[in-house]
Amino acid sequence: MKKDYIRPLDIKHGRIDMNHGAGGRASAQLIEELFLPAFDNPLLRQGNDGATLPAANGRLVMSTDGHVISPLFFPGGDIGCLAVHGTVNDVAVMGATPLYLAASFILEEGFALAELQRIVQSMGAAARDAGVAIVTGDTKVVEQGKGDGVFITTTGVGVLPAGVVLGGDRARPGDVVLLSGTIGDHGVAVLSQRESLEFETTIESDTAALHTLVATMLQAAGRDSGALRVLRDPTRGGLATTLNEITRQSGVGMLLDEAAIPVRAQVEAACELLGLDPLYIANEGKLVAVCAPEAADAVLAAMRAHPLGQQAQRIGSVTDDPQRFVQMATRFGGRRVVDWLSGEQLPRIC
Amino acid sequence: MKKDYIRPLDIKHGRIDMNHGAGGRASAQLIEELFLPAFDNPLLRQGNDGATLPAANGRLVMSTDGHVISPLFFPGGDIGCLAVHGTVNDVAVMGATPLYLAASFILEEGFALAELQRIVQSMGAAARDAGVAIVTGDTKVVEQGKGDGVFITTTGVGVLPAGVVLGGDRARPGDVVLLSGTIGDHGVAVLSQRESLEFETTIESDTAALHTLVATMLQAAGRDSGALRVLRDPTRGGLATTLNEITRQSGVGMLLDEAAIPVRAQVEAACELLGLDPLYIANEGKLVAVCAPEAADAVLAAMRAHPLGQQAQRIGSVTDDPQRFVQMATRFGGRRVVDWLSGEQLPRIC
Numbered sequence: 001m002k003k004d005y006i007r008p009l010d011i012k013h014g015r016i017d018m019n020h021g022a023g024g025r026a027s028a029q030l031i032e033e034l035f036l037p038a039f040d041n042p043l044l045r046q047g048n049d050g051a052t053l054p055a056a057n058g059r060l061v062m063s064t065d066g067h068v069i070s071p072l073f074f075p076g077g078d079i080g081c082l083a084v085h086g087t088v089n090d091v092a093v094m095g096a097t098p099l100y101l102a103a104s105f106i107l108e109e110g111f112a113l114a115e116l117q118r119i120v121q122s123m124g125a126a127a128r129d130a131g132v133a134i135v136t137g138d139t140k141v142v143e144q145g146k147g148d149g150v151f152i153t154t155t156g157v158g159v160l161p162a163g164v165v166l167g168g169d170r171a172r173p174g175d176v177v178l179l180s181g182t183i184g185d186h187g188v189a190v191l192s193q194r195e196s197l198e199f200e201t202t203i204e205s206d207t208a209a210l211h212t213l214v215a216t217m218l219q220a221a222g223r224d225s226g227a228l229r230v231l232r233d234p235t236r237g238g239l240a241t242t243l244n245e246i247t248r249q250s251g252v253g254m255l256l257d258e259a260a261i262p263v264r265a266q267v268e269a270a271c272e273l274l275g276l277d278p279l280y281i282a283n284e285g286k287l288v289a290v291c292a293p294e295a296a297d298a299v300l301a302a303m304r305a306h307p308l309g310q311q312a313q314r315i316g317s318v319t320d321d322p323q324r325f326v327q328m329a330t331r332f333g334g335r336r337v338v339d340w341l342s343g344e345q346l347p348r349i350c
Numbered sequence: 351m352k353k354d355y356i357r358p359l360d361i362k363h364g365r366i367d368m369n370h371g372a373g374g375r376a377s378a379q380l381i382e383e384l385f386l387p388a389f390d391n392p393l394l395r396q397g398n399d400g401a402t403l404p405a406a407n408g409r410l411v412m413s414t415d416g417h418v419i420s421p422l423f424f425p426g427g428d429i430g431c432l433a434v435h436g437t438v439n440d441v442a443v444m445g446a447t448p449l450y451l452a453a454s455f456i457l458e459e460g461f462a463l464a465e466l467q468r469i470v471q472s473m474g475a476a477a478r479d480a481g482v483a484i485v486t487g488d489t490k491v492v493e494q495g496k497g498d499g500v501f502i503t504t505t506g507v508g509v510l511p512a513g514v515v516l517g518g519d520r521a522r523p524g525d526v527v528l529l530s531g532t533i534g535d536h537g538v539a540v541l542s543q544r545e546s547l548e549f550e551t552t553i554e555s556d557t558a559a560l561h562t563l564v565a566t567m568l569q570a571a572g573r574d575s576g577a578l579r580v581l582r583d584p585t586r587g588g589l590a591t592t593l594n595e596i597t598r599q600s601g602v603g604m605l606l607d608e609a610a611i612p613v614r615a616q617v618e619a620a621c622e623l624l625g626l627d628p629l630y631i632a633n634e635g636k637l638v639a640v641c642a643p644e645a646a647d648a649v650l651a652a653m654r655a656h657p658l659g660q661q662a663q664r665i666g667s668v669t670d671d672p673q674r675f676v677q678m679a680t681r682f683g684g685r686r687v688v689d690w691l692s693g694e695q696l697p698r699i700c
Binding site: 018027028056061062066096143147151157167249282340346 | 690
């Protein structure tokens with residue numbers, strides 16, 4: 001394509017200005033010199049108002065997520081890879097194979113091009129690692145003080161293999177609740193970077209794409225056996241909120257075993273310091289599964305054999321409870337209700 | 351579904367607070383009492399992390415657009431219907447039938463629930479009118495001063511009928527350039543509401559869904575004839591920018607006839623007052639088509655027979671030009687180059 005720009009973007013020193021959002025030459029230059037090299041793939045290169053994709057062989061799954069995390073960079077990741085993982089995971093926990101992502105950027109005037117490049121390169125790498133293509137996108141610019149650096153909305157489309165049926169309304173009394181690993185890592189890693197809170201920790205975000213873990217779990221359960229009932233990634237609101245959503249949708253209760261829920265010592269210490277409960281803290285690379293009791297051992301073994309499920313645990317079971325409570329047997333032999341998060345525990349954690 | 355909330359949302363007096371973005375009970379209540387009633391459809395009601403959709407019969411088209419327009423309400427529309435029309439149109443100008451939308455909201459703390467409801471009701475109505483379903487969504491909340499009321503990213507998925515091939519790289523010398531109606535209405539309508547600019551006009555935004563107009567044009571040209579080469583909606587950057595994108599992608603030039611380009615007298619007057627050129631002003635319910643000369647009369651007749659194309663005009667032709675200039679024969683018999691918009695003419699117009 002002909003170079004129509006007199007000078008290339010000064011990525012090292014340049015900043016976003018309102019021109020980059022005007023849809024003219026400056027917008028086109030930003031896309032060609034910063035976004036396209038990071039995301040490069042033939043579908044994106046079509047350069048039309050949208051992307052034309054091959055026919056999909058099966059039912060589709062579609063999911064969207066806005067990302068407004070603050071700060072933009074945190075131990076273990078940044079808003080770019082998070083925006084890919086978050087949407088890939090939402091598609092994956094529906095049982096689908098994620099194929100395509102659309103990415104929409106809302107940039108604040110004055111944002112450094114170098115930071116933007118770092119973010120989109122991280123997105124591109126995360127997409128390649130996950131085997132999904134960023135096929136279309138959009139950029140808008142808002143005035144300084146009307147945004148916060150960059151917000152990224154990603155929308156994913158995947159294909160659901162024949163026979164797979166997962167849903168939050170499929171949990172049945174007697175089912176087993178499995179968790180793929182430690183909780184709270186993402187939230188604590190992000191919190192540790194907040195200006196008002198900075199504390200010492202080596203905890204990193206668990207941000208990761210879970211679709212291959214899902215695939216191995218579906219295979220272990222038998223794809224069309226129906227034994228795998230529900231998959232969810234406990235992000236915003238944490239494990240407690242996710243489990244309450246499931247009990248509510250399915251009209252059941254749950255009984256958890258506190259001692260079985262893996263929490264890193266550093267996460268526990270940080271939570272104590274800050275007065276937080278790890279059950280409500282966001283995760284970005286974990287999943288919770290509800291599965292039929294006869295399939296639980298096979299699914300748990302499959303999880304533990306996968307790099308992202310090595311610390312998977314059976315954390316409880318589904319109960320018959322018209323009140324749909326999530327209850328927990330505590331380490332000290334008591335029992336308590338694990339309620340919904342009613343307020344804001346951690347703003348802008350994803 | 352059981353009501354878990356003690357009190358319903360106070361939509362009349364309530365405002366968005368950080369709790370509405372936390373993913374817990376307040377988030378769920380906002381979705382159930384404000385978003386779901388406005389968008390209601392069975393696919394959205396599944397209530398999972400994404401939507402499971404039927405298998406699509408054909409190639410897919412995917413497009414995404416962030417909407418940051420200011421002000422949020424303007425003569426002829428609001429950010430809600432605009433967010434539906436904008437993405438429906440991006441899918442439609444690829445030749446596809448739009449089917450599904452995902453909607454992601456970034457809300458600013460303190461935003462009035464009553465305004466939010468008005469916006470999502472407008473979105474719901476626009477989606478129903480266009481025959482598309484809003485199948486999945488997301489809401490995030492940012493602190494006051496880190497956003498601007500509401501930003502909406504919509505992502506559309508459609509299906510491309512067999513035989514249809516449209517693309518910005520398909521214009522050929524000798525092709526005819528058609529425009530569906532007057533230009534500049536949307537931009538001038540929005541500008542007339544800006545606090546700094548307020549001026550008297552009865553101009554309304556042309557915001558509209560163009561997919562049925564596209565369908566009738568494809569039929570007139572012959573769906574698999576290839577005679578319809580390019581369709582585009584000249585939004586941000588206006589007609590001039592859209593035509594420059596096409597000449598650049600196709601490696602051709604264009605010669606426009608200024609006298610044939612319809613501009614309302616009020617739009618022309620407003621542009622003169624503000625020192626703007628209607629060629630660069632955003633439209634949200636117009637399209638430009640490049641088509642083979644032998645099909646031009648039939649396509650133009652089909653456009654004029656459609657409510658959204660009554661004022662359609664043949665505005666120029668594609669030329670052989672290695673420099674890929676868009677030129678215009680002026681009303682006074684001269685000729686000038688219609689260049690890209692290089693800077694920001696109108697910030698946050700969509």
